[in-house]
Each structure stands twice: as structure tokens, then as C-alpha cells.
Amino acid sequence: MTEIGVGRYLFERIKQLGIKSVFGVPGDYELTLLDVIPEAGLDWKGNPSELVASYAADGYGRIAGAGAFVTTFGPGELSALCGIAGAYCEFVPVAHIVGYPSVKFQNEHAILHHTVGDGRYELYHEMSKQISCTTTVLKDVKTAAAEIDRCLNAMMYHRQPVYIGVPVNMVNEKISSSGLAVPITITLPPNDESMEKKVLQEIRKRLGTHEKTVIIVDGGAIRHDVLSLTQELIDVTNLPFFTTPMGKGALNEQQPRYGGFYGGAVSKEDCRVAVESAQCVLWIGNYPSDINTAEFTEKVNPEVVIDFERFFVMIGGQRYDVKMNHVLRKLVDSLKSHPLNIVSGKAAMPCKPQSDTLPTRSKEITQAWYWKRCGQFFREGDLIITETGTSATGMNDASLPKDTAVLSQTIFGSIGWATGTSVGAFVAVRELSSKFKRCLLFTGEGSLQLTVQAFSDLLRHDVKPIIFVLNNGGYTIERVLHGPHAKYNDVPLWEYTDLLRTLGPEHKSKSYQVRTPEEVDRLFEDPTFNACETAQLVEVFMDPLDAPMALKMSGANNDKFNAGQ
Numbered sequence: 001m002t003e004i005g006v007g008r009y010l011f012e013r014i015k016q017l018g019i020k021s022v023f024g025v026p027g028d029y030e031l032t033l034l035d036v037i038p039e040a041g042l043d044w045k046g047n048p049s050e051l052v053a054s055y056a057a058d059g060y061g062r063i064a065g066a067g068a069f070v071t072t073f074g075p076g077e078l079s080a081l082c083g084i085a086g087a088y089c090e091f092v093p094v095a096h097i098v099g100y101p102s103v104k105f106q107n108e109h110a111i112l113h114h115t116v117g118d119g120r121y122e123l124y125h126e127m128s129k130q131i132s133c134t135t136t137v138l139k140d141v142k143t144a145a146a147e148i149d150r151c152l153n154a155m156m157y158h159r160q161p162v163y164i165g166v167p168v169n170m171v172n173e174k175i176s177s178s179g180l181a182v183p184i185t186i187t188l189p190p191n192d193e194s195m196e197k198k199v200l201q202e203i204r205k206r207l208g209t210h211e212k213t214v215i216i217v218d219g220g221a222i223r224h225d226v227l228s229l230t231q232e233l234i235d236v237t238n239l240p241f242f243t244t245p246m247g248k249g250a251l252n253e254q255q256p257r258y259g260g261f262y263g264g265a266v267s268k269e270d271c272r273v274a275v276e277s278a279q280c281v282l283w284i285g286n287y288p289s290d291i292n293t294a295e296f297t298e299k300v301n302p303e304v305v306i307d308f309e310r311f312f313v314m315i316g317g318q319r320y321d322v323k324m325n326h327v328l329r330k331l332v333d334s335l336k337s338h339p340l341n342i343v344s345g346k347a348a349m350p351c352k353p354q355s356d357t358l359p360t361r362s363k364e365i366t367q368a369w370y371w372k373r374c375g376q377f378f379r380e381g382d383l384i385i386t387e388t389g390t391s392a393t394g395m396n397d398a399s400l401p402k403d404t405a406v407l408s409q410t411i412f413g414s415i416g417w418a419t420g421t422s423v424g425a426f427v428a429v430r431e432l433s434s435k436f437k438r439c440l441l442f443t444g445e446g447s448l449q450l451t452v453q454a455f456s457d458l459l460r461h462d463v464k465p466i467i468f469v470l471n472n473g474g475y476t477i478e479r480v481l482h483g484p485h486a487k488y489n490d491v492p493l494w495e496y497t498d499l500l501r502t503l504g505p506e507h508k509s510k511s512y513q514v515r516t517p518e519e520v521d522r523l524f525e526d527p528t529f530n531a532c533e534t535a536q537l538v539e540v541f542m543d544p545l546d547a548p549m550a551l552k553m554s555g556a557n558n559d560k561f562n563a564g565q
Contacts, residue, residue: 002177003174003175003176003177004174004176004177005172005173005174005418006138006144006145006166006170006171006172006173007036007170007171007172008036008039008040008244009145009148009177009179009180010036010097010145010164010166011036011039011040011042012040012177012180012181013042013148013149013152014040014042014068014095015040015042016183017065017066017152017156017184017186018064018065018066018432019042019060019064019066019067020042020043020064020431020432021042021043021044021045021427021428021431022037022042022043022044022045022068022069022070023046023048023049023053023056023057023060023068023069023070023423023424024044024047024053024070024071025046025048025050025053025071025072026046026068026072027071027072027073027075027076027114028099028215029072029073029100029101029114029164029168030070030071030097030099031071031098031099032099032168032171032172033068033166033168033382035547037070038248045457045461046424047069047453047454047457048453048454048456049451049453050076050077050079050080051079051082051416051420051451052420052451052453052457052515053071053080054069054080054083054084054087054094054096054420055083055096055101055416055417055419055420055421055451055454056069056084056138056421056423056424056427056454057069057083057087057094057096057424058083058086058090058094058173058417058420058421058424059094059385059407059420059421059423059424059425059426059428060421060424060427060428061087061092061094061424061426062092062407062421063383063424063425063428063429063433064428064431064432065093065225066095066155066156067092067093067094067411067424068096068097069094069095069097070094070095070099071097071098071099072098072099072114073098073099073100073114073117073124073165074113074114074124075114076098076099077096077098077124077128078124078127080096081127082414083127083414083417083420084096084131084132084161085131085412085414086363086411086412086417087160087161088131088132088133088160088161089411089412090219090223090409090410090411090412091159091160091220091223091224091310092159092160092161092223093155093156093159093160093161094161094162095151095152095164096128096132096161096164096335097164097166098124098163098166099166099168100121100137100163100165100166100167100168101114101167101168102167102168103139103167103170103294103367104169104242105167106139106167106521107543108296109121110350111283112381115422117134122137125137125163125165128163129163131161131169132160132161132163132287133154133157133158133161133162133527134151134153134154134155134162134163134166135151135158135162135163136148136150136162136164136165137165138164138165138166138167138170138318138461139170141174141175143148144170144173144175145175145176145179146179147164148164149182151163151164151185153184153185154186154475156184156186157185157188159223159224160332163461167489174552176315180515188310188323188325188326189323190326191323191326191327191366192278192321192322195320195321195322196326196327196330197354198320199315199320199327200327200330200334200535202315203282203306203315203327203331204278204331204334204335204340206306206315206484207237207280207335207340207342208340208341208342208345209278210278210280210304210344211343211344211347211432212277212278212279212280212343212350212389213237213239213278213280213281213282213342213343213344213346213443214239214240214241214242214259214278214280214281214344214350215230215237215239215241215242215281215283216241216242216243216244216247216262216275216281216282216283216286217241217242217243217244217247217250217251217284217286218246218247218283218286218287219244219246219285219287219410220284220285220286220287220308220310221247221250221284221285221302222246222247222250222285222307223285223306224285224309224310224324224325224549225325226284226285226308226324226325226328227250227251229325229328229329229332230250230251230284230317231251232251232332233282233328233331233332233335234251234255234257236335236336237335237342237344238342238345238346239257239282239345240257240259240274240344240349240350241255241257241259242260242261242271242274243260243261243262244261244262244263244287244292244293245261245263245292245392245396245408245410246287246292246408246410246411247285248261248396248400248406248408249384249400249405249406251426252402252403253399253400253402254400254401256349257324258353259274259349259351260351260353260354261354261396262275262298263292263293263294263298263396264294264295264296264297264298264299265295265297266294266297266549266550266553266554268296268351268354270350270352272349272353273349273351275300276298276299276300277302277473278300279304280304280306281300281304281305281306282308283300283305283306283308284324285307285308285324286305286307286309287406287410288310289410289411291410291411291413292410292411294550294553295554299397302317303316303317304316307424308316308324308327308328309324310323310325312322312324313327328502349399354399354476356372356375356376356399357372358372358373358376359372361368361517362517363516363543364376364515364541364543365516365517365520365540365541366542366543366546367390367394367398367542367546367547367548368549370394370520370542371394371395371398371548372397372398372399372518373520373521373524374398375398375399375400376396376399377450377524378398378401378440379404379437379438379530380401380402380403380437381403381404381435381436381437381438382405382436382437382440383407383425383426383429383436383437383439383440384400384404384405384407384440384442385406385407385408385418385422385439385440385441385442386406386408386418386442386443387415387416387417387418387419387442387443387444387448388408388409388413388414388415388417388418388447388477389415389446389447389475389476389477390444390472390476390477390548390551391418391442391444391468391470392409392469393477393547393548394548394551395408395442396548396550397548397549397550400549403435407421407425411531414565415444415447415450416448416449416450416565417447417451418441418442418443419441419443419447419448419450419452420454420456422439422441422454422465423454423457423458423461423463425439426439426461426465427461427463429463430461430462438441438466438532439464439465439532440465440466441465441466441467441468442470443467443468443469444469444471444472444475444476444477445471445472445491445494446447446474446475446476446491448496449491449492449494452499452503455467455503455504456503456504458535459504459507459509459535459564460504460507463535464532464535464536465535465536466529466532466536466537466538467536467537467538468538468540469537469538469540470540471496471540471541472541472543472546473490473544474490474491474544475489475490475491476542476544476546476547477547477551478546479544479545480545480547480552481553481554484545494535495538496511496539497511497512497513497539498511498536500535500537505532506537507535508534508535509534509537510535510536510537511536511539512529512536512537512538513539513541514538514539514540515540520540523538
């Protein structure tokens with residue numbers, strides 16, 4: 001029987017999930033663990049902070065299917081909790097591996113550095129339990145392999161983070177390697193056949209009897225990996241489809257049956273009417289959060305909704321415990337073999353496609369003009385990451401070419417996330433994806449100041465991003481919501497065009513400033529700029545009180561909304 005160290009077993013399992021790079025920050029309780037990473041054939045991608053590492057693992061997981069990072073016990077792991085919470089609520093499989101003090105010191109309740117001084121070694125573990133689908137601390141060599149497998153299987157089943165603590169003395173303890181021959185399960189088990197048959201019959205009945213049917217592609221379709229099935233459903237039914245803010249970029253927006261963006265009261269009027277007057281709505285991966293619904297202003301009758309979720313399907317408010325990936329597969333196959341007369345699939349589109357016409361120019365760059373212009377700048381094969389605030393909201397106004405994708409953190413909304421997550425996402429693109437050609441990051445200067453250290457990673461990992469920094473003199477999203485001239489919405493002044501040179505002086509980079517639409521045009525049309533041969537930063541100057549229209553509409557009633565009125 002071949003034996004292997006506990007740490008090696010863990011990282012071999014990580015590699016089996018398709019992960020090639022592990023992020024993190026070194027600390028004394030994990031250094032022995034870090035020695036094992038290259039032995040397992042993985043690359044160490046160190047980060048300037050644990051927060052950036054957690055965001056990077058999130059971004060990597062969104063592209064590669066799963067991510068992993070390592071921190072040290074106490075200060076290291078606590079610094080990463082913000083990133084883990086975001087991955088938890090947005091269904092990103094991330095393995096948070098924590099280097100622990102030895103089991104001996106834990107059992108003795110010794111007051112070591114990085115503790116809170118009272119001998120409690122479960123304190124931090126208990127915190128992480130609240131934002132992990134499962135956790136473990138490997139204290140027993142006899143159960144170590146089983147615990148690692150249990151956690152990683154749960155991570156892929158639920159598509160949420162797990163927490164694995166590895167005491168220093170356990171890293172090189174020998175265990176059997178035989179478990180490695182049994183793959184981690186990455187697919188969901190089949191549904192109960194009788195229940196699944198009942199669900200399919202009810203869906204077909206609704207599709208065949210209602211004249212006005214639409215499909216909504218939401219964030220869950222992306223996070224639970226059913227986009228190809230959703231596209232097949234659109235193809236076989238020819239139904240109009242719409243995307244939510246969280247579903248932006250999920251499918252090709254250049255398709256003739258794409259109706260546009262649906263976000264309640266901030267939708268284009270004909271799109272809103274088309275969705276809200278539908279007699280049947282196939283809602284793929286519904287995530288009814290405040291930002292995703294424009295503060296709960298969606299007016300879709302629950303009785304007409306067929307809501308497809310990872311572990312259940314809801315039909316007119318009735319829940320059926322069947323997994324949507326299997327239901328969608330069977331539904332598509334059923335419609336191909338036994339077609340229905342779906343009236344909506346033969347009718348003209350109920351709304352006009354989003355106009356790509358640019359608004360009238362002003363002397364300055366406006367939000368209304370800029371995002372439409374970005375839509376013209378985007379190319380097939382762009383990976384676009386947008387920060388919470390004006391960037392994520394404004395992106396809904398941009399028309400996307402096919403084979404592009406947009407990453408945003410719609411639910412948790414942690415500012416600074418986009419810059420950190422771009423590290424992992426762009427690294428994953430370079431390692432694994434031939435689909436994406438350009439890596440684009442859009443962030444505001446306020447958000448950037450939280451995780452700007454990540455620029456050093458973007459440079460040293462040579463991912464050649466284009467970074468758009470929207471400089472609008474502070475937290476514009478907060479100004480729109482409350483306190484337009486309040487001092488607390490100001491941020492320190494920085495020389496943003498010096499940042500790449502400062503944080504990566506040994507790497508080639510270019511920086512630009514644009515203050516007018518004409519300067520934007522010249523840059524967007526510059527062949528050298530578009531070639532992406534080096535990291536580039538564009539500082540885009542905008543008015544502090546200008547915002548995308550959807551954000552202005554939400555901000556108008558924000559105080560009442562937050563007060564629950």
C-alpha cells in the first residue's frame with residue numbers, strides 16, 4: 001500500500017479538481033504545508049493580503065470551476081472572511097485551507113501567538129462555519145483522508161466554500177493514497193424518476209397552453225453551470241429570453257430572440273411589459289435579491305413562474321425536489337423528440353432590442369454615453385469584471401458581443417472585490433481558457449483603494465489586463481443613495497496613472513487619462529491599445545454626481561427602502 005503525507009493528499013485532491021494555482025499569504029503555521037504545493041504539481045500564487053487571496057480564489061473558481069487558497073491560523077484566516085462570505089452566497093466552490101498550530105498545543109490550550117490569549121482554538125473555526133457548506137480540522141491521521149474527501153465532495157455538491165484546518169504536525173503524517181483513485185464527485189446524482197416525470201409533464205402542459213411565454217436567465221444559471229442547457233432550451237423553443245443584472249453576459253446577446261435586460265422598474269419599458277405580462281415564465285436560476293430586482297420592483301406573478309434552482313424546481317409556487325440540470329436536460333430532449341406548438345416561439349419579438357445608438361455627446365464623459373461606448377469597444381472573447389456600484393450597474397447598458405462574459409458580485413457587493421478577483425480570474429484564463437482573449441477590469445477609484453495591492457499580482461503574473469479606473473471624486477454610488485456632498489463620501493486623492501509603475505516597476509505597463517468623449521474614441525480605436533501587449537490602466541474622469549440611470553432611479557427612494565418603508 002502506497003503512503004502519502006496528509007498535506008500531499010490534500011493538494012493532490014485539489015489538483016484533481018482541475019485547479020492549477022493556489023493563492024494565499026505565507027505564515028508560520030502553514031509554511032510546511034506550502035512546501036507540499038509544488039510537490040503536488042501545483043503553482044503557488046502568493047498575494048499581498050489574505051483578503052486579495054480570498055478574492056483571487058473566488059475569481060479563479062468562477063472560471064476554472066473551483067479555487068483554493070491557504071492562510072495561517074488567526075489573523076490570516078480572519079482577514080479572508082469577507083472574500084469567503086461573498087463566495088458562499090454567490091455559489092463559488094473555494095477551498096480555504098488554514099495552517100494550524102500542532103494538535104499538542106491545541107490540546108493543552110497553550111496561549112500561542114495568533115490566538116486571542118485564552119486557549120480557545122475552535123474560535124475562528126466556529127466563525128467560518130457560518131459561511132462554509134462544511135468544515136474540518138484534521139486532528140486524527142486515521143480520518144484525515146476521509147475528512148478531506150468529505151469536504152471537497154460537499155464543496156462541489158453545494159458549490160460553496162469549505163474550510164480545512166491542517167495542524168503543523170499533521171502535514172507530513174503518512175496515510176494511504178488509495179483514496180485518490182476514487183474521484184471527487186462533481187456531478188449531481190439523478191432525480192427521483194417519478195417526481196421528475198411529474199415535473200416535466202407540468203412544464204410541458206404550461207408551455208403548450210400559454211400564448212405568452214418568456215425565459216429569464218438569472219445568476220443561478222451561471223453559477224450552477226446550466227448555460228449550455230439553457231441555450232439548448234432557447235434554441236428548441238425559439239422563446240424570447242431576457243437577463244437580469246446577475247445574469248448579464250450569461251448568453252450571446254446578439255441572438256435574434258434576446259429581448260434585453262430585465263430588472264423590474266429600471267428595465268426598458270417594452271422589456272418590462274413583455275416579462276410582466278407573460279402567462280408563463282421559465283426562470284433559470286432566479287436570485288431575488290434587492291440589487292438583482294431593482295429593490296424588489298419586479299412584478300412577475302409567482303403563479304406563472306417555473307423557477308429552476310440547483311436542488312428544486314418551483315412551479316406556480318409548488319416546490320418539487322428535483323435538480324434543475326437533469327430536468328433541463330430531459331425537458332430539452334423531450335421537446336426535441338415530441339415538439340409542442342409553442343405560440344410564443346413563432347410570434348414576433350414582444351420588444352425591441354436594446355439600441356446601440358450613442359446618446360448625444362457632452363464636453364465631459366457621461367455615464368449614459370460611456371457604457372454605450374464601451375459596448376462598441378468590446379470584442380468577442382472579452383472577459384469583463386465589474387465592481388459594485390456604477391461599473392456593475394452601467395454595464396447593463398452595454399451591448400455585448402458573443403463569447404464574452406461578465407463577472408460581478410451582485411449579492412454580497414463588497415467593494416474592492418473586482419480588483420482582487422481579477423487576479424484569480426485572469427490567471428485562470430491564461431492557464432485554462434482559450435475562449436477569452438482580453439481581460440478587462442472596471443472599478444471605481446474608491447473601491448480600488450481597498451485592494452490596490454492586487455495590481456502587483458496582475459503585473460507579476462503577466463496577465464496583461466486593461467484596467468479602467470472611474471475617477472469620479474469619491475463614492476458616487478453612495479452619493480446617489482445618500483449624502484451627495486457629505487464628507488464621508490470623499491476619498492483621498494491618488495495619482496492613479498503612477499500605480500502600475502509603483503507596484504510593479506520591473507514590469508512593462510502603460511497608463512492613460514481620458515477626460516472627453518473624443519479622448520475615449522481615440523484610445524478605443526488605437527491598435528496598440530487594443531493589442532494588449534502589456535498591462536494598461538485608463539483613468540476615466542467623470543462628474544461626482546453622474547450615475548447610470550438605473551442607479552439614479554434606485555437612489556431616489558433609497559432612504560425609504562433601507563428603512564423598510
